[in-house]
Amino acid sequence: MGGGSINMADQWVNSLWPLTAVFEALFHGDDYYEFDGDPGAVVIWFSDDPSLNEQTRFRLMECADRLRHTDLVVVGNSFNRARFETGKIYFLNTQKLGKKSLLVRGFDGDDDGGLFPETRPDMRSYTIWDTIRNTIEDPALTLYLVLDEAHRGMGTPTTAVQNEKSTLVKRLINGDKGVPGTPIVLGISATVERFNRAMEGAKGRITLPNVEVDATRVQDSGLLKDTIALDIPDEAGQFDTVLVRRATDKLKESTAEWAAYAKQQEKPEPVVPLMVLQVPNAPNHNDIGRALDTIFQQWGDLPETCVAHVFGEHSTQTFGRYTVPYISPERVQDETRVRILIAKDAISTGWDCPRAEVMVSFRRAVDRTHITQLLGRMVRTPLARRIPGNDRLNSVDCLLPFFDEETVTAVVDALMQGGSDVPPLGRILINPKEMRPNPAATDAIWDKFVSLPSQTRPQRGAKPPIRLTALAHELAMDELLPDAGQKAHAAMHKALDAFLASRAEEFAKNRDAVTTVEGRTVLADLRTKQTDSKTFQAQTDDVVVQDAYRRTARFLSPDITRTYTEELAKRKPEAEDDFEDALIEAREDIGALGLMENLPAYFDAEAKKLSDAWLAQYREQIKQLPDDRQEAYRQISALSREPQDIDLARPVSWMEATAAREKDGTETKLPTYPHHLLCDETGLYPVELNDLEKSVLKAETQRDGFTFWYRNPNRPTQDSLGIAYVDGEETKILRPDFLFFAELPDGTVAVDIVDPHSIHLTDALPKLQGLAHYAETHPHSYRRIEGVAEIRGRLRVLDMMRSEVRQATKEASSARGLYEGALAGDYR
Numbered sequence: 001m002g003g004g005s006i007n008m009a010d011q012w013v014n015s016l017w018p019l020t021a022v023f024e025a026l027f028h029g030d031d032y033y034e035f036d037g038d039p040g041a042v043v044i045w046f047s048d049d050p051s052l053n054e055q056t057r058f059r060l061m062e063c064a065d066r067l068r069h070t071d072l073v074v075v076g077n078s079f080n081r082a083r084f085e086t087g088k089i090y091f092l093n094t095q096k097l098g099k100k101s102l103l104v105r106g107f108d109g110d111d112d113g114g115l116f117p118e119t120r121p122d123m124r125s126y127t128i129w130d131t132i133r134n135t136i137e138d139p140a141l142t143l144y145l146v147l148d149e150a151h152r153g154m155g156t157p158t159t160a161v162q163n164e165k166s167t168l169v170k171r172l173i174n175g176d177k178g179v180p181g182t183p184i185v186l187g188i189s190a191t192v193e194r195f196n197r198a199m200e201g202a203k204g205r206i207t208l209p210n211v212e213v214d215a216t217r218v219q220d221s222g223l224l225k226d227t228i229a230l231d232i233p234d235e236a237g238q239f240d241t242v243l244v245r246r247a248t249d250k251l252k253e254s255t256a257e258w259a260a261y262a263k264q265q266e267k268p269e270p271v272v273p274l275m276v277l278q279v280p281n282a283p284n285h286n287d288i289g290r291a292l293d294t295i296f297q298q299w300g301d302l303p304e305t306c307v308a309h310v311f312g313e314h315s316t317q318t319f320g321r322y323t324v325p326y327i328s329p330e331r332v333q334d335e336t337r338v339r340i341l342i343a344k345d346a347i348s349t350g351w352d353c354p355r356a357e358v359m360v361s362f363r364r365a366v367d368r369t370h371i372t373q374l375l376g377r378m379v380r381t382p383l384a385r386r387i388p389g390n391d392r393l394n395s396v397d398c399l400l401p402f403f404d405e406e407t408v409t410a411v412v413d414a415l416m417q418g419g420s421d422v423p424p425l426g427r428i429l430i431n432p433k434e435m436r437p438n439p440a441a442t443d444a445i446w447d448k449f450v451s452l453p454s455q456t457r458p459q460r461g462a463k464p465p466i467r468l469t470a471l472a473h474e475l476a477m478d479e480l481l482p483d484a485g486q487k488a489h490a491a492m493h494k495a496l497d498a499f500l501a502s503r504a505e506e507f508a509k510n511r512d513a514v515t516t517v518e519g520r521t522v523l524a525d526l527r528t529k530q531t532d533s534k535t536f537q538a539q540t541d542d543v544v545v546q547d548a549y550r551r552t553a554r555f556l557s558p559d560i561t562r563t564y565t566e567e568l569a570k571r572k573p574e575a576e577d578d579f580e581d582a583l584i585e586a587r588e589d590i591g592a593l594g595l596m597e598n599l600p601a602y603f604d605a606e607a608k609k610l611s612d613a614w615l616a617q618y619r620e621q622i623k624q625l626p627d628d629r630q631e632a633y634r635q636i637s638a639l640s641r642e643p644q645d646i647d648l649a650r651p652v653s654w655m656e657a658t659a660a661r662e663k664d665g666t667e668t669k670l671p672t673y674p675h676h677l678l679c680d681e682t683g684l685y686p687v688e689l690n691d692l693e694k695s696v697l698k699a700e701t702q703r704d705g706f707t708f709w710y711r712n713p714n715r716p717t718q719d720s721l722g723i724a725y726v727d728g729e730e731t732k733i734l735r736p737d738f739l740f741f742a743e744l745p746d747g748t749v750a751v752d753i754v755d756p757h758s759i760h761l762t763d764a765l766p767k768l769q770g771l772a773h774y775a776e777t778h779p780h781s782y783r784r785i786e787g788v789a790e791i792r793g794r795l796r797v798l799d800m801m802r803s804e805v806r807q808a809t810k811e812a813s814s815a816r817g818l819y820e821g822a823l824a825g826d827y828r
Contacts, residue, residue, distance in 0.1 A: 019146075019188075020063040026144070027087045028066050031550075031558045032466060040141045042084040044132075044182070046172065047148040048094040055330035056148065057091055075128065077102045082126055083134040086141060096128065097168045103128040132172075133179045145172055145182040149189060173199075181205075220457070220716040222386030222631075225379045227395035227427045227655050232403045240362060240401035244291050247360045248298040250397045251275045251339070254357050257392050257653075265626040271355055271382040272336040278361040281344050287362070288342060289320015295340060306339035308332070317342075332356075354382040358397045385631050388649030388718040392434065395655055427655075427715070430667075435654040435678040435685060441708055445741055446650055448749040449677070449710070450623075452739075453645040453778055455724045456638035458731050464607035465492070465557035467639045471611050474632050478625060480618050488610065489563045492556075495606040496564060496593070503596060511592035514548050545584075548591025555600045556593075565590050608640070623647060634718075643724035643731065651719040654678050658686045675701060677710045677741075687711055692756045692790055693737060699828065700754060705742035707749075712736055721753075725770020727763050734767045742783070750783035759789045764815035768798065772809040775800035788827050789819045795827035796820075 024030070029037035047053050057072045067089075074091045084090055096103050104127050126134075135143050147169065175181035181204075187195040199207050218224060231243060254273040262270030275295075279288060296302055308327040309317055316325050324342065332338060333353045341356070356378040378396050387393040400408060408430060437446075472484035481487070500507050523532045553561035565586045569575055572582035593599065615622075615637055622633050637644045659667040676685035689697065701709065713720040714735050722733040736755035744750055755771060757764060768787050775785040785800040796819040798805055805823050812818050 020060055020067065023060070023089060024064065024066045027071075031554050032463065033461075034554050038142055040086055040138075041144060042086055042135055042141055043089040043144045043146060044084075044172075045089055045091050045146045045148065046093070046169070050093045050095065051328050051330050052148065053091040053093055058330070060089070075103070079103060079128065079131075080126055081131055083131055083138055083141065084143070092128075094168055101128075129177075129179050132182075136180045136183065142184065143182050144184045144186065147185065147187045147189075147195070222716075223381060223384055225381055225394050225396050226386065226715060226717065227391055227429060227432075228375060228379070229395055229397045229432045229655055230408060230428065230430045231397065231399040232408050232430065233401065240291070241294050243399040243401040244294045244360055245298045247275060247358050247397065247399045248295045250399075251358045252299050254392070254397075257390075261387065261390070261393060265628070267626070272339070273357040274332070274338065274353060274355050275340050275358040275360070276356050276378070277340060277342045278359060278363060279342060279344060280363055283344070283362075285317065285319045289322055291360070291362075292319060292322050292340070302339060306337060307342065308335075308338045308340075309342040311342070311344060352377045352380050354378075354380040354384075357395075358399075360399045360401070362402065364402050383628065385628065386717060388627055388630075389651035390653045391655040392653040394717075429655055429657045431658065432655040433658045433680055433686070435656050435680055437650075437652065438675075438677055438679045438683065438708065440683070441677055444749050445677070445708060448741065448751055449739075450648050450650050452648050452721060452751065452781060454648050454720070454722045455643040455733065455774070456634075456640075456646055456722070457724065457733055458641050458643050459639060460641065462639045462641050463555070463557070464604040464611065464640075465555070465560055467636060468492070468607040468611045469557060469559050470639070471614060471633075471636050474629075474636065475614065475618065478622075478629060480621050481614070484614075489560055491610055492560050492603070492607065493564050493567055495603065496556075499596070499599060499602055500593070506596060507592060510595040511588060513595065514545060514591040515588050545588055545591050548594060549587045552590050552594030556603060561590060611636075619647075648721060649718035651678055654713075656686055660688050673697070675706075675708050677708050685711070692758075692788070692795075695795060696738060696754055696756045696788055696827075700738070700740045700752070703740075703742065705744060705750070706740065707743050708741045710739040710741070712739060723770050723774045725763075725766050725773075727766040732763075732766075734770050736771070751781070752784040752786070753782055754784070754786050754788060756788040759791070759815040759819060764789075765812060765818075768809050768812075768815055768818065772800050772806040776803075776806055786827075789815070791816070791819045796824045797827035798824050 021030070023043065025033065025035050025037065026041050026043070027037055029035055045053065045056065047056075053074070057074065060067060060072055061069055071088050072091070073088055075096055077096075095101065098104070106127060132143070135141050171177075171179070172182055173185055185199070185205075187199075189195055196207075196210070199205065219226075231246060233243070251273060258271040258273060262268075277288065277291060292304075292307060296304060304322065307322060307324045309324050310327060310329050310332070311317060314326050316323060318324070319342070327335060327338060327341075332341060333355060336355075341353075359375065359378060375396065375398055381387075381394065468488050469485065472481070472488040475481040476484040520533050525531070549561070549565075556564070565583065568586035568589050569579060569582040572585055574585075575582040615633070622630060625633075634646055637646055657670065659669050670686040670688050672680075672684035672686045674683055674685075676687075679685045697709065700706065712735050716722070716733070720735055721739065722735055724731055725734050726732075734755075736753050738754045738756075740752040740754060742750045742752070753771075755767075757767065771785060771787055775782070779801065782801075787798045787800065789796055798809065798818060800806055800809070802823075808821065808823050809818060818824060
């Protein structure tokens with residue numbers, strides 16, 4: 001018996017993608033992770049919301065490659081089977097197991113001994129509890145229970161409904177009334193503490209460690225929007241109408257921005273953004289009607305039929321002069337005719353709508369939990385990726401007419417910390433301002449900018465052959481390299497041929513080891529008590545050969561192994577007369593190949609060499625592709641055990657704060673600076689700098705030839721320059737503070753990296769070492785790469801373009817020692 005929990009970033013990151021892979025591996029196996037499928041696997045997906053189950057089922061169908069729609073079964077009232085079928089996911093919800101459900105009526109274990117026991121509905125041979133029991137007791141089957149929102153139903157119930165769910169969940173886990181407990185339980189939740197406590201109290205179970213999703217990696221992935229912009233009134237008064245007009249303008253601007261982006265990317269269907277009007281639990285319908293009046297007055301082209309609601313009443317509602325239909329939450333994302341959605345709480349547990357980009361909440365400060373929970377459902381990116389350099393399309397706008405500077409603090413804190421159905425988010429900006437590319441920046445500046453090499457974080461489990469075949473698929477699909485797959489396989493076949501040719505004798509011995517088994521027969525004479533032994537040899541069977549074949553396929557990749565097997569078979573003398581026999585011999589060859597010493601390292605190196613060569617060869621053509629296609633190559637490039645160079649993306653829109661919030665809630669206007677690559681309509685850029693950063697900015701902007709500067713974003717966006725460094729056993733990404741651009745006398749553009757940092761932090765030296773290594777491997781991309789620190793009141797600089805400085809940095813034991821040493825200079 002085993003119980004485990006998966007602590008994931010819940011529905012915020014569309015956890016259905018990794019879960020789909022889990023289910024496909026469970027049913028069919030996964031060679032990448034060296035995982036064999038469970039031929040008897042059956043899954044129950046359990047939640048307390050049938051509409052959430054339906055949304056989950058649709059998402060699984062969208063994400064799946066090896067799951068058919070017939071494998072995803074909604075258990076309806078007519079369900080009647082002795083046991084569940086293998087290879088299927090069954091969707092159940094609390095109501096289907098409730099006392100009044102037709103699925104449970106007449107179950108023997110629920111008989112209370114009364115005079116008139118419940119009878120099963122006509123034609124029903126099995127209740128759902130019978131089916132669950134029979135499945136668990138069948139030795140050929142393994143039942144897996146997946147609890148969505150696993151923290152729900154695990155605490156102390158406060159209502160009759162909660163009590164029923166708690167009882168049902170615990171009954172599924174622990175068993176009761178003749179039904180055994182589910183053998184394997186997985187819980188999915190953003191807050192798994194209650195689930196963990198419940199599993200600790202379960203008897204006879206082994207609780208496995210939680211699988212936690214790193215929030216920073218989720219943010220890095222681009223699945224979550226980067227920024228939430230909060231608009232609040234600056235003064236006391238009734239400003240709900242004003243902010244509704246502002247929200248309408250934001251929706252209109254977002255619509256135009258998505259349309260322009262779709263046109264630029266040559267996509268036929270743009271994202272259609274949505275506005276959510278969040279109202280109190282007992283709303284004034286006339287107030288909602290007035291808000292709708294304001295929206296349609298502000299945007300006259302918006303049709304009045306674009307409004308829907310998700311109230312619990314599930315019926316058409318009247319708001320002022322508007323008759324508004326109900327829509328089920330799971331349909332909102334796909335019903336693009338809906339542009340205005342009226343909601344109360346978080347709409348539905350687990351619900352999310354990536355195209356919901358603007359929210360106006362008419363709730364008061366005491367309702368901040370409802371506001372943060374709903375915002376938590378709006379942060380998934382519509383295209384499941386970050387839009388390069390565009391904060392407008394990577395953000396959510398929330399307008400709070402009944403909040404002020406003091407009360408909004410609680411909302412900001414909740415969003416930054418996450419938890420309780422809310423993901424920890426990146427930037428929370430209050431009354432931000434949009435920055436656009438500086439019109440004074442020339443094409444030469446921007447050309448230099450996008451040529452700068454940024455770096456990715458390596459992936460420990462990356463497999464170069466998988467990376468190569470994935471790259472070949474994309475190159476062929478984009479018609480950059482016709483028949484790229486065949487060419488990749490041919491190149492790897494040639495590499496394997498060369499390896500075998502150089503080790504023919506070792507291969508022959510390994511082949512004998514695969515095709516024959518040696519043993520010893522021991523003979524004992526019971527009369528004389530003497531023993532004798534004789535050796536024997538026997539041919540191995542297909543099971544042994546197949547096992548050896550699969551072990552080889554796991555590091556060569558299944559695709560390359562299959563095609564190389566076919567190639568070897570064609571070379572066999574008997575191939576023309578009996579190709580099947582030739583294939584059997586070829587599989588034996590592959591099994592023997594896997595026993596060759598150093599083959600995995602050799603093969604990985606050959607696959608990486610070809611991948612890197614193709615990425616470099618087709619780099620410029622890839623840069624001309626639409627963003628989604630470029631992102632595909634970016635992900636393939638990052639699928640490496642070492643940091644990889646990727647191109648910077650040109651920023652087109654930033655959202656920036658214009659004021660700094662103090663601890664007491666008051667705001668101080670941020671200083672602004674000229675000559676930044678992005679700026680407002682006056683040519684200025686607002687930013688809060690510390691004293692060291694101010695000194696560096698002043699010194700650099702006074703140098704001969706200076707033209708522009710760039711505050712490198714400290715977030716994992718495509719327009720942020722990243723440099724890999726090693727901190728302990730983990731590779732991380734440094735994002736240097738400043739890039740400075742200068743025009744040289746010959747008309748070319750030079751770029752300098754200047755990174756001012758405090759030396760007291762534990763990662764100060766690893767970051768300098770990363771900067772040194774980057775300078776060593778990219779000497780022609782920059783004029784200067786420098787680290788700056790303040791030492792005893794003086795600014796000191798390390799010039800990483802000097803080889804002796806780089807060598808000293810590699811050998812250093814502290815950052816302070818470097819800056820105090822003779823190789824550092826005074827920064828002027």
